[in-house]
Amino acid sequence: MVGVFIGIGVGPGDPELLTFKVAKALKAVDVICVPKSHINKPSMALGMIREVLAEREKPVEIIELVFPMTKDELNNRKLWMESAAIVAEKVKKGDVAFITLGDPMLYSTFRYLYECVKETYPEIELEIIPGVTSVTAVAASSKLPLAEKDEVVTIIPSDLDPTHLEDVARHADNLVFMKCAFHIKELIPILLKAGFTENSTVALVKRCTLLEEKVLVGKLCEVEDWDITEDYFSVAIVKKSQVPIHWKQNGNGCDKSGCGCSHE
Ligand SMILES: C[S@@+](CC[C@H](N)C(=O)[O-])C[C@H]1O[C@@H](n2cnc3c(N)ncnc32)[C@H](O)[C@@H]1O
Structure with a gap:
C-alpha cells in the first residue's frame, strides 16, 4: 500500500x-x-x-x-x-x-x-x-464554560429517548445538546424533572463561527420566548447552575445577565 x-x-x-x-x-x-x-x-x-x-x-x-x-x-x-x-x-x-x-x-x-x-x-x-468540535466552538461563542471544578458535563443527541434523557440529565451538571438542538423548547419539562431549575443557564448557538451565526443566552425560563428557527447546525449548552452571562455580540449587543435576546 x-x-x-x-x-x-x-x-x-x-x-x-x-x-x-x-x-x-x-x-x-x-x-x-x-x-x-x-x-x-x-x-x-x-x-x-x-x-x-x-x-x-x-x-x-x-x-x-x-x-x-x-x-x-x-x-x-x-x-x-x-x-x-x-x-x-x-x-x-x-x-x-x-x-x-x-x-x-x-x-x-x-x-x-x-x-x-x-x-x-x-x-x-x-x-x-482532530479538529475543533462544535461543542467547544459553541462554548466560546456563548462564553459559557463547558465545565469547571468538579462539574460533570454530558453530551447528548437531542432526539434521545425522554426517559433516558431524564436519567442522564439527573446525573450531570452541564449538558450539551447536539443534532437538532433547536428542539430545546420541547426538552424543558424533562430538564425541570431532572433537577434543572428555571434559573439554569442556557445557550443556543446556530451556525457557530459562520457569518450567519446566531447566539441566544439566558435562563431556562426565558427559552419559551426565544424565536428559534429550525437548523440542523445548532448546539445548546444547559448548565444546572445559574452563572453570570458574559455573552455580547460585537457592535449591537447587550451583555445584561439573563438578557436572552437574539441581537441579529
Ligand atoms: C453529525 S454531528 C457532527 C459533529 C462534529 N463532528 C463535531 O465535532 O462538532 C452534527 C451536529 O453537530 C453540530 N454542529 C456541527 N457544526 C456546527 C456549527 N457550526 N454550529 C452549530 N452546530 C454545529 C450540530 O448539533 C449538528 O447537528
Whole structure:
C-alpha cells in the first residue's frame, strides 16, 4: 500500500479554525473525499478548505461521497462499504483524506467509513487528525464554560429517548445538546424533572463561527420566548447552575445577565 487513509476534522465552520496540521495534510494528500447528505447540496466542509486548497502546488482529486441522513442501516452500510472500496483503490496510489465537520471522532460519518475500511482492508494504514468540535466552538461563542471544578458535563443527541434523557440529565451538571438542538423548547419539562431549575443557564448557538451565526443566552425560563428557527447546525449548552452571562455580540449587543435576546 503506497498511501495512508487520513480522517481530518476541519472544525465548526470558520476556515481560520483549521489547525496547522490539518492545513499541512490537506496540501499534501493526493485525494480528498468529501461527505455529502445529498448529491445536489454543496458540501460545507469543502467550502471551509477552499483557501487551503488554493495554496496547493499540485492538483488534488476531490471525490464526493453521498451519505443520505437516514436510519436505514442496511443501505447505509452498503454505501459505506462502496466508499471503503473507493478509498482502498485510491490509497494504492497515494494518501487519501476524508474531511469531516468538527472532529472525526464525535458523531461523525467518518467513524462508519473507518470501521468498514478497518474491517475489509486491514492492510490500510489509518491516521486521524482532530479538529475543533462544535461543542467547544459553541462554548466560546456563548462564553459559557463547558465545565469547571468538579462539574460533570454530558453530551447528548437531542432526539434521545425522554426517559433516558431524564436519567442522564439527573446525573450531570452541564449538558450539551447536539443534532437538532433547536428542539430545546420541547426538552424543558424533562430538564425541570431532572433537577434543572428555571434559573439554569442556557445557550443556543446556530451556525457557530459562520457569518450567519446566531447566539441566544439566558435562563431556562426565558427559552419559551426565544424565536428559534429550525437548523440542523445548532448546539445548546444547559448548565444546572445559574452563572453570570458574559455573552455580547460585537457592535449591537447587550451583555445584561439573563438578557436572552437574539441581537441579529
Ligand atoms: C453529525 S454531528 C457532527 C459533529 C462534529 N463532528 C463535531 O465535532 O462538532 C452534527 C451536529 O453537530 C453540530 N454542529 C456541527 N457544526 C456546527 C456549527 N457550526 N454550529 C452549530 N452546530 C454545529 C450540530 O448539533 C449538528 O447537528
